Amino acid sequence: MDSISAIRSEIAELDSRKARLERALAILDPEAIAHAAASAPIKTAPARPKGTPGRKPKDGGPTARQRIIAHLQANPDGCPQSDFYALGVDTAQVAGLMKRMEEKGEVTRSTYSDGTGRTRRFVKLVDTPSEA
Numbered sequence: 001m002d003s004i005s006a007i008r009s010e011i012a013e014l015d016s017r018k019a020r021l022e023r024a025l026a027i028l029d030p031e032a033i034a035h036a037a038a039s040a041p042i043k044t045a046p047a048r049p050k051g052t053p054g055r056k057p058k059d060g061g062p063t064a065r066q067r068i069i070a071h072l073q074a075n076p077d078g079c080p081q082s083d084f085y086a087l088g089v090d091t092a093q094v095a096g097l098m099k100r101m102e103e104k105g106e107v108t109r110s111t112y113s114d115g116t117g118r119t120r121r122f123v124k125l126v127d128t129p130s131e132a
Contacts (some may be wrong), residue, residue: 064089065097069125072107078124081109098123 001116041104062070067087071079078130110122 064093065101068094068097072123072125076125078122081121081123084123 064087067089068084069098069109071083075083081094081098085091089097098109102109105126108124108126110124111119112122115119
């Protein structure tokens, strides 16, 4: 057994022993566990000011939202939502962005069948009235 695996197995053994000792302590002195939990520092993420954009791309390029809007502007008749995945945007991120953009009235989404029995989404930018 090499030294790395020996250290890992000893850590696992210590973790197991710690859990057994904490259970025993909870049985003997329930207030000690409650006190230890209450005194432990709580870690929270720093709050992001409301209305600010999320994480920026590391390379300084356009955000996922900007890429999607540019693609929709290049296709004024609309496009399938699946086109956004080819832009390198994660499926969950596309779904969230589309939901928020639809709630704000920036895009419209409709469903259609692609002929294989699957339902697809079609996305189109909403025409904004020009300012006079």
